[in-house]
Amino acid sequence: MIQLRQICLVAQNLTETIDDLTDILGINTCFIDPGVEYFGLNNTLMPIGRNFLEVVAPIKDDTAAGRYLQRRGGDGGYMVICQAGSLKDQQMYRQRALDQGIRIAHESERANWNICQLHPQDMMSAFLEIDWDSEDDLSGNWEPAGGSGWIDDIKQDVTVDYLGAELQGENTDTMQRKWADVLGVASKNNAIKLNNSTIRFVKAKDGRGDGLGGIDLQVKDVSGIKSRAEKRGCLDQKGIVTICGTRFYLHTA
Numbered sequence: 001m002i003q004l005r006q007i008c009l010v011a012q013n014l015t016e017t018i019d020d021l022t023d024i025l026g027i028n029t030c031f032i033d034p035g036v037e038y039f040g041l042n043n044t045l046m047p048i049g050r051n052f053l054e055v056v057a058p059i060k061d062d063t064a065a066g067r068y069l070q071r072r073g074g075d076g077g078y079m080v081i082c083q084a085g086s087l088k089d090q091q092m093y094r095q096r097a098l099d100q101g102i103r104i105a106h107e108s109e110r111a112n113w114n115i116c117q118l119h120p121q122d123m124m125s126a127f128l129e130i131d132w133d134s135e136d137d138l139s140g141n142w143e144p145a146g147g148s149g150w151i152d153d154i155k156q157d158v159t160v161d162y163l164g165a166e167l168q169g170e171n172t173d174t175m176q177r178k179w180a181d182v183l184g185v186a187s188k189n190n191a192i193k194l195n196n197s198t199i200r201f202v203k204a205k206d207g208r209g210d211g212l213g214g215i216d217l218q219v220k221d222v223s224g225i226k227s228r229a230e231k232r233g234c235l236d237q238k239g240i241v242t243i244c245g246t247r248f249y250l251h252t253a
Helices: 014-025 034-039 064-072 086-101 172-183 222-231
Strands: 002-010 039-048 051-058 075-085 105-108 113-118 126-134 159-169 191-193 198-203 209-220 240-245 246-252
Touching: 002 064, 002 159, 002 240, 014 039, 014 051, 014 240, 034 039, 039 075, 039 159, 051 064, 051 075, 064 075, 075 086, 075 159, 075 240, 086 105, 086 113, 086 126, 086 209, 126 222, 126 240, 172 191, 172 198, 198 209, 222 240, 222 246
Parallel strands: 002 051, 075 126, 159 198, 209 246
Antiparallel strands: 002 075, 039 051, 105 113, 113 126, 159 209, 191 198, 240 246
């Protein structure tokens, strides 16, 4: 079993981006991880239902996130972070990636939490991170958000939950097969199904190349979100909410 648990965006200005996201989407901040300073980053997490939206921003030169900003021409989607249902499952996904010649960009094994990040070039879009949390709870404890202290910060009167993510590129068929093979899920109609969400694969049409281009959200207040986005300059010419270089597709709960 594999579940979308967290999406990470990368921004040049963390404070401004968090202000946009919390105001427009009606969500709260819940956790700042001091451990990401090791990678030359600052971050902030916000619960989306019982899952998470993270934003990272470089605070040093020559970081992976900084190079990603340069490659994609500014702020944008960065990581799709999934939770495996067990340690055995996480190791299985890791081995599937290695069997396909996909590089592991970073990994860490701890007593209560394993991280495995797959290289975005090999995944033809964004980092795919597959984590294991020792409590094996797909809607509760989550070590990347500090455990379970985020529960009181959940706010769902505007934004309810994730429905999925949109990955874009030139060779979407190959990209789709690669993601499906690593995650061990069926692919159909330009999409793959995870336990709680759908990952869609579309042709890149915005001039930014391969990457995580959009997020599908289940929401209760489409008009309010769009009104606040327009006031903050985050509504594009097609009426799509665009924050941190990422398109937010709104679907009524």
